[in-house]
Amino acid sequence: MQTNFSAEQLEDPHNKSSEKILRTCVHCGFCTATCPTYLLLGDELDSPRGRIYLIKDMLETGKPATAEVVKHIDRCLSCLSCMTTCPSGVSYMHLVDHARAYIEQTYRRPLPDRLLRAVLRLVLPHRERFRLALVGALLMKPLRPLLARVPVLGARLAAMIDLAPAHFPARVAREIVPFEGARRGRVVILEGCAQPVLKPSINAAARRLLARHGVETIDVKGEGCCGALVHHMGREQDAHRFAKANIDRWIAEMDGEGLDAIVMTASGCGTTVKDYGFMLRDDPDYADKAKRVSAAARDITEYLVSLNLPAPTRATGQTIAYHSACSMQHGQQIRDEPKKLLKSAGFVVKDVPEGHICCGSAGTYNMLQPEIAGQLKARKLANIARTHPQAVATGNIGCMTQLSAGSSLPFVHSVELLDWAYGGPLPEALAQSDFIQQPVQMTAAQ
Ligand code: SF4
Ligand code: SF4
Numbered sequence: 001m002q003t004n005f006s007a008e009q010l011e012d013p014h015n016k017s018s019e020k021i022l023r024t025c026v027h028c029g030f031c032t033a034t035c036p037t038y039l040l041l042g043d044e045l046d047s048p049r050g051r052i053y054l055i056k057d058m059l060e061t062g063k064p065a066t067a068e069v070v071k072h073i074d075r076c077l078s079c080l081s082c083m084t085t086c087p088s089g090v091s092y093m094h095l096v097d098h099a100r101a102y103i104e105q106t107y108r109r110p111l112p113d114r115l116l117r118a119v120l121r122l123v124l125p126h127r128e129r130f131r132l133a134l135v136g137a138l139l140m141k142p143l144r145p146l147l148a149r150v151p152v153l154g155a156r157l158a159a160m161i162d163l164a165p166a167h168f169p170a171r172v173a174r175e176i177v178p179f180e181g182a183r184r185g186r187v188v189i190l191e192g193c194a195q196p197v198l199k200p201s202i203n204a205a206a207r208r209l210l211a212r213h214g215v216e217t218i219d220v221k222g223e224g225c226c227g228a229l230v231h232h233m234g235r236e237q238d239a240h241r242f243a244k245a246n247i248d249r250w251i252a253e254m255d256g257e258g259l260d261a262i263v264m265t266a267s268g269c270g271t272t273v274k275d276y277g278f279m280l281r282d283d284p285d286y287a288d289k290a291k292r293v294s295a296a297a298r299d300i301t302e303y304l305v306s307l308n309l310p311a312p313t314r315a316t317g318q319t320i321a322y323h324s325a326c327s328m329q330h331g332q333q334i335r336d337e338p339k340k341l342l343k344s345a346g347f348v349v350k351d352v353p354e355g356h357i358c359c360g361s362a363g364t365y366n367m368l369q370p371e372i373a374g375q376l377k378a379r380k381l382a383n384i385a386r387t388h389p390q391a392v393a394t395g396n397i398g399c400m401t402q403l404s405a406g407s408s409l410p411f412v413h414s415v416e417l418l419d420w421a422y423g424g425p426l427p428e429a430l431a432q433s434d435f436i437q438q439p440v441q442m443t444a445a446q
Contacts, residue, residue, distance in 0.1 A: 001025045001052075004060050013282050014098050015059060021095045022056050024088050025049070031082035031092075036358045037075050040375055045072045048082035048092055055099040064106035073099050075372060077365050078232055079358035080271075080330035093331070094278065097231065104234030112152045120364050121233055125193045125225035125242065131171075134197065137164035159370035162405055165198065172200035176219055177211035184214035184307065185260040188253060189300075190246070190273065193225035195266050195397040201428060202397065205419035206265050206300050212422055213307050217263075220249045226264075228272035231279075232363045243276050244286055251289045254296065261298040265415060267396040268363060271331030273297040299328065300415050301337040301395060309344065312421035316346030318435060320417065321389035323380070323403070325396035326358045338395055338414045345421035350387035354379070361402035373402070381407050390435055393417050410435065 003022050009015045031048040032038045038047035045054060054069050065073075076096055083092050109117070123129045140147065140161055148158035174191065187210065189203055196203060207217045227242030253259050264270035277294035280286040320342060328334050339349045360366055360376030381403060384392055393414045394400055404411040416427040426436065 001027060001056070003056065009060075009062060014101070018055070018059055018095055018098045021091045022052065025052055025086075025090045026088050027052075028087070030087060031085045031090075034081045034085045034356055036077060036079060036081065036360075036376055037372060039357065040372060041075075043072075046075055048086075051076055051099075052090070052092070052095065055095055058099065058102065065103040067107075070103055070107055070109070073103060075369060077326070077358050077360070077362040077372075077376075079326035079362060081326060081356055081358065084330045084333070084356065093275075100232065100234035101236040102234075104236070110152075116153060116156060116368070117233060120367065121230050121235060121238065124229050124364065125227075127193055127197055127224070130194055131197050134164055135168060137161050138168055155370045156367055159373070160367050163366065163401055165401075169198055169200070172204065174200075174219060175204065175207065176217065177207045179211045179214050179216045181214045183216055185210075185303075186216045186218065186258060187261045187263045187303065188220050188223075188250060188259055189217050189263045189265060190226060190269055191223060192266055192269055193229070198401060199397055199413070202265050202413045202416060205413070205416040205424055205427070206263070208424050209304070209415060209419045209422060210263075212424075213309060215260075215307070218253065218259075220253060223249050226269040226272045227279075228268050229363055231272060239272075240280060240283070243272075243279060243290065246273075247276065247280075247286060247289050247293050250293055250296075254292065259296060261303050262293060262296045263298055263300050263303050265300045265395070265413065266398070267299055267325045267328035267332060267334070268398055270297060270299045271327040274332060299332060299334055299337070299395065301341055302334060304341055304415075304418070305337045309341070309418075309422070312345040313423045314346075314421050316421050317348065318390045319348045319350060319388065321350045321352055321384050321387040321392045321409075322414070323352055323359065323384065323392055323394040323399060324355055325394055325399045326362070328395050329356065338393070341418055342393060342414060345418055347393075347417065347421070349393075350389055352380070353383045353386055355383075359399050359402050361396075361398040363398060366402050377402055377406070384409065390433070391417070391430060404429075 001022050003019050005019050029049050035047050044050040058069050080093055123133045144161045148154045189206055210217055223246045225242050227239035231239035274294050274297045277291035280290035322339050342349045359380040360373030366373035391410045393412055395414050400411045410429040410433050412427045412429050420426055
């Protein structure tokens with residue numbers, strides 16, 4: 001694609017990087033076929049190619065973002081399905097990240113939008129604030145019908161309440177499990193922000209599973225949100241602040257006793273931590289450190305595959321639908337590892353039809369764009385139901401929260417299932433189901 005940036009504009013490193021990306025796009029349109037918003041809305045401007053044109057025009061003119069451009073960029077899920085499809089290797093992720101930051105700097109959103117976004121960015125990335133907000137959402141559940149009628153914000157308030165779990169999740173102290181046998185590795189598991197509040201059982205399962213296979217997991221005090229939530233809202237400086245806080249702590253460990261990996265159990269965080277090197281490329285104090293951190297980042301399933309786990313210790317055989325989060329399959333290009341681990345642990349793993357299409361979670365998207373998110377969720381749940389699973393496994397807390405609200409199927413993190421197969425406790429979500437009693441017998445056709 002031909003671009004028309006002035007020499008002065010290209011002195012800005014963000015413009016320079018985006019110009020390079022824009023030039024790789026040959027506007028073939030292959031990406032439109034796998035874009036969830038184009039699929040639903042059928043508008044070229046809600047396709048990757050259409051958005052690329054909008055971003056190009058916005059950046060080249062250097063004018064403030066318009067309401068029309070903001071509408072179409074806001075509708076993008078950052079699912080990155082377009083990147084998997086694109087034959088030219090267009091780095092849409094970095095382009096849309098730049099566009100979101102540009103919008104944040106040049107566009108004044110209507111007051112209700114500003115308020116809602118401020119609440120989300122000030123609450124979600126902070127565990128204790130998020131915990132309090134969940135209490136508030138639970139208390140507000142009976143008022144949902146009233147809140148849904150609030151002008152402008154009603155649908156979004158209702159979506160926030162719907163996403164709150166039915167019961168307040170128990171506070172679980174982080175437990176360091178001593179590793180068994182000879183030490184095979186030393187890792188840190190990113191604790192994160194929302195996940196330890198909503199599902200502390202996920203990282204607990206990861207720690208047990210790793211310890212059982214000789215891996216020491218260490219506790220790094222002070223690490224927190226990876227920055228993804230604010231990054232996707234265009235809050236570049238906030239995202240960098242979160243990233244640097246984590247980098248400082250992890251680099252201290254890497255340069256101390258050493259780390260074999262920085263392990264992520266939420267694929268949304270994994271995509272962002274693996275991108276720290278790019279995010280901080282122009283920061284003289286952090287560029288190298290960020291690159292080292294990104295190089296050490298691993299999804300838990302990537303790391304587990306490297307351990308060559310033995311046969312499971314329990315009889316399994318249940319049928320599991322594997323829902324691959326966009327941040328897993330498109331953001332990190334991890335497709336086979338989770339399924340390989342689950343199959344090796346004896347589960348019957350089913351691929352979900354239309355598995356490349358987003359479930360609508362996408363960070364804060366399901367709260368900011370509840371209508372599109374709701375349609376994508378219904379579509380995903382219908383596709384999951386077609387596999388007739390006993391449980392659904394995934395690797396991202398956002399998808400678990402989005403899909404389990406409104407589904408009778410149990411949703412678990414892949415590592416919780418693996419931990420159970422290797423001797424850990426039954427995941428809480430499966431306790432009320434017939435999961436243990438009825439492993440499905442396979443037929444030749446399956
Ligand atoms: S598939 Fe890639 S090259 Fe083709 S229009 Fe989409 S982004 Fe551009
Ligand atoms: S990131 Fe997802 S929603 Fe956004 S343009 Fe690409 S495919 Fe479409």
